[in-house]
Structure formats: C-alpha cells, structure tokens
Amino acid sequence: MFAEGVYLLFYNKASYRHNINRRLKVMDDKPDRESVLVQLRRERGLTSGGEYRLPLVSFNKLVLQSGLTIGFGRLILIVIVGMIGAFAAAMVFEGRLLHAVIAALFSGFVLPFMVLRFLRSRRQKKFAAQFPDAIDIIVRSLRAGHPVPIAINMVAREQPDPIGSEFGTVTDEITYGADLESAMRNLYFRVGTDDLPLFVTAVAIQGSTGGNLGEILENLSGVIRQRFKMRRKIRALAAEGRASALILSSLPIGMFAVINFLVPTFYASVWGEDLTKIALVLAACWMGVGNFIMYRMVNFKI
Numbered sequence: 001m002f003a004e005g006v007y008l009l010f011y012n013k014a015s016y017r018h019n020i021n022r023r024l025k026v027m028d029d030k031p032d033r034e035s036v037l038v039q040l041r042r043e044r045g046l047t048s049g050g051e052y053r054l055p056l057v058s059f060n061k062l063v064l065q066s067g068l069t070i071g072f073g074r075l076i077l078i079v080i081v082g083m084i085g086a087f088a089a090a091m092v093f094e095g096r097l098l099h100a101v102i103a104a105l106f107s108g109f110v111l112p113f114m115v116l117r118f119l120r121s122r123r124q125k126k127f128a129a130q131f132p133d134a135i136d137i138i139v140r141s142l143r144a145g146h147p148v149p150i151a152i153n154m155v156a157r158e159q160p161d162p163i164g165s166e167f168g169t170v171t172d173e174i175t176y177g178a179d180l181e182s183a184m185r186n187l188y189f190r191v192g193t194d195d196l197p198l199f200v201t202a203v204a205i206q207g208s209t210g211g212n213l214g215e216i217l218e219n220l221s222g223v224i225r226q227r228f229k230m231r232r233k234i235r236a237l238a239a240e241g242r243a244s245a246l247i248l249s250s251l252p253i254g255m256f257a258v259i260n261f262l263v264p265t266f267y268a269s270v271w272g273e274d275l276t277k278i279a280l281v282l283a284a285c286w287m288g289v290g291n292f293i294m295y296r297m298v299n300f301k302i
Contacts, residue, residue: 021164022069023156037172040165043069050173050186065192066119067162075112083108123162124193128228130163131195135221142214148203149174166191180207195224238298245294249287 026036038048045063047053052060053072068075086107090100134155141151149171156168166187173183184200198220206213259266270276 021156021159021161021168023165023168033172034176037169037176040169040172043071044190045072061189061192062113062116062120064190065123066116067123068116068119079108079112082111120192124191127162127166127191128193128195128224130159131193131199132221132225132228134159134163134167135199135217135224139214139218139221142217148180148207148213162191180204195227198223241294241298245291245298249291252283252287 023036023040026039027033030036030039041048041050045053045060045068052064054060063072063075070078083104087100087104090096090103094100137155137158138148138151141154142148146154152167152174153171156164156171158164159167169190170183170187173186174180178186181200181204184203188196188200199217202216202220203213205211206216
C-alpha cells in the first residue's frame with residue numbers, strides 16, 4: 001500500500017505536468033500575452049513577427065513542424081557537436097580520414113533531417129488524434145453562445161500539447177491584430193496535418209458567407225474521426241507486412257552479431273578486405289531498397 005501510494009503521488013504530479021501545455025507554462029512566468037507569443041515564435045524558429053528566420057524555407061518549415069523548442073542556435077550547436085563527435089570516433093576506431101569525413105557529413109546533414117522528419121511525423125499524429133476532441137470543444141462553446149476566438153481559447157486552456165499551444169498561439173495572434181482566417185492558415189503552416197485544411201476552409205467560408213459553424217464543425221469532426229478510424233484499421237491490417245519487414249531486416253544483422261559473439265575470429269580473415277566492405281555497402285543498399293518497397297506497400301494516405 002505504501003509503494004502504491006508513492007507511485008500514485010508521483011504519477012499524479014507527472015500527469016499534471018504532462019497535461020499542461022507549453023503556452024500555459026510560459027504564461028506563468030510572463031503575464032504579458034504579447035511576450036508569450038513572441039517567445040513561442042522564437043522557440044519554434046520564427047521571428048517575433050511570425051516570419052521564417054532562415055532563407056531555407058523547406059528546412060525552416062521542417063524545424064517548425066517538428067515542434068522543437070530549443071531554437072536554431074542550440075540546434076546548430078548540437079549538430080556541430082555531433083559532427084565533431086562522429087569525426088573523432090571514426091578517426092579513433094578506423095583512423096581513415098575519408099571515413100571520418102563521411103561520418104561527419106552524415107551526422108551533420110543526413111541524421112538531423114531524419115530526426116526532424118521523425119519528430120514531425122510523431123507530432124502530426126498526436127495532433128491528429130487530439131483534433132476531433134478540440135473541434136467538439138469548439139462546437140459546444142459555439143452552441144453556448146461564445147464567439148469563435150473564445151471557443152478556440154477554450155481549446156488552448158483545456159488541451160495538452162501540441163494542440164493546446166497551437167490553438168493558444170492562434171488566440172494570441174487574433175488578439176494582437178491578425179484576422180481569423182490568417183491565424184488559421186498560420187496554424188496549418190505550423191502543423192501541416194491533412195485534416196487542418198478542412199477546418200481552415202470551413203471557418204473561412206463561415207466568416208465570409210455566414211452559416212451554422214457549429215453544425216459544420218460537428219459534421220467535420222465526424223468525418224475526421226471516421227478517417228482516423230480507417231487509418232487505424234489499415235494499420236492493423238498491415239501489421240503483418242511491417243512485422244515481416246522488421247524480421248527480414250534485423251535477421252542478417254542479428255545473425256552477424258551472434259556469430260561474431262560466439263566465434264570472434266570467424267570474419268577475421270576477410271574483415272579487412274576492400275571487397276568485403278564493398279559487398280557490405282551493396283547489401284545494405286539492396287536491403288534499403290527492399291525496405292522502401294515494403295514501406296510503400298503498408299503506408300499510404302487516405
């Protein structure tokens with residue numbers, strides 16, 4: 001009972017810290033909402049006015065949609081440290097300058113893009129899972145007689161990240177001069193999910209032509225839930241293909257590790273040959289082609 005009590009005590013604290021979103025945390029230290037908006041923008045790699053900070057639009061957009069809050073300065077510093085570490089490790093273990101340069105370039109240019117794309121995909125999936133509940137909150141608020149900005153602010157106060165901070169940024173932008181449609185389009189640029197254009201279009205049409213926005217958003221919430229349900233169903237049906245790809249990819253590496261552990265001298269006679277390295281590179285490329293084909297077979301948009 002004592003152990004359970006300690007667990008529930010820490011679990012409740014962790015749950016509270018997890019549910020509160022980043023914008024509300026910043027507002028505890030800075031009551032001025034304009035300074036909160038500026039800080040959130042700068043953390044995401046934007047200027048204080050909401051523009052891209054770097055001329056590389058695709059990279060700036062990738063960093064923005066990944067949800068990183070460390071800023072470009074720390075991100076570049078981490079990449080440089082990773083390049084130096086990879087270069088030093090390659091020189092220590094192999095001692096060849098060419099291999100060390102390749103490792104440094106991979107760590108500085110390829111690996112960060114892979115990590116950012118993974119973070120973006122994970123954040124977009126989490127946003128898509130929270131989005132129907134956020135629309136339901138807006139619908140209930142509209143039916144209670146609140147205007148659209150107040151309804152959006154309720155999502156910002158009641159939902160965790162990423163959707164809580166994103167809708168809070170929309171509220172702050174509307175407060176400080178942006179119109180509703182522009183703030184919604186900025187939301188889509190910051191997130192980039194497939195369901196957001198439907199929401200942005202519905203709000204924009206209602207703002208220009210009128211209509212029952214609550215009913216429109218209620219129907220939109222149902223459509224998004226059905227799409228989400230279909231994605232989960234397809235993911236379940238494609239589980240066998242993903243398992244096959246994982247087993248086929250990990251089996252050669254696992255067998256190599258087992259043989260090298262049981263008989264360390266098994267590959268000693270051919271490990272230093274150039275032909276062996278060429279064969280390993282070709283095998284890795286061929287395996288990558290097979291994994292890409294299997295990935296395309298079990299992953300597609302709805």
